[in-house]
Amino acid sequence: MRTVRQLLEAKSPEVIAIRPEAPVIDAIRLMAERQVGALLVMDGPALAGILSERDYARKIVLQGRSSKDTPVRDIMTLTVVTVAPGDSIDRCMQLVTDRRIRHLPVLDDGAVVGVLSIGDLVKAVIELQRQDIDQLQRYIAG
Numbered sequence: 001m002r003t004v005r006q007l008l009e010a011k012s013p014e015v016i017a018i019r020p021e022a023p024v025i026d027a028i029r030l031m032a033e034r035q036v037g038a039l040l041v042m043d044g045p046a047l048a049g050i051l052s053e054r055d056y057a058r059k060i061v062l063q064g065r066s067s068k069d070t071p072v073r074d075i076m077t078l079t080v081v082t083v084a085p086g087d088s089i090d091r092c093m094q095l096v097t098d099r100r101i102r103h104l105p106v107l108d109d110g111a112v113v114g115v116l117s118i119g120d121l122v123k124a125v126i127e128l129q130r131q132d133i134d135q136l137q138r139y140i141a142g
Contacts, residue, residue, distance in 0.1 A: 005085035008114040017042040020073035027051050027072050038103040041076045049076035082107045089124050
C-alpha cells in the first residue's frame with residue numbers, strides 16, 4: 001500500500017498558506033490565483049488552522065460579513081485533521097470520508113511538509129486499482 005510520503009514525492013513541495021491576521025479577501029484571492037479549495041493558516045512555522053471555500057461560504061457569505069474587514073482567524077477551522085508521512089492512502093481516504101473534509105495537511109514531527117487533497121487520494125486509489133487489474137489480467141492470460 002502506498003503511503004502519504006510517496007504521494008508527496010510526486011507533488012510539488014510547495015505549501016500554500018496565509019497568516020491568521022490576513023483579511024479573508026486576500027485568502028480568497030490566493031485560492032483563486034492558485035486554483036485551490038483551501039489554504040493552511042500558518043502562525044509562523046506552526047499550523048494554526050485551515051481555511052476552505054466552505055468556511056468562506058458559511059461564515060462570510062451566509063452571515064453577511066465583510067471579506068475585507070474580517071481576519072482569517074475569525075472564520076478558519078481550528079481543529080485540523082492531519083496525517084503523517086507514514087500513513088497509508090487507505091487511512092487518508094477513511095479520514096476524508098468519515099470527517100467529510102477535502103484536505104489533509106501532512107505533519108512530520110509537528111512541521112507541515114505538505115497537503116493532500118481528496119483529488120490526490122482518489123487519483124492514487126485509481127492508479128492502484130489499475131495496477132491490480134493489470135496484474136489480474138496478466139495472471140489470467142498467462
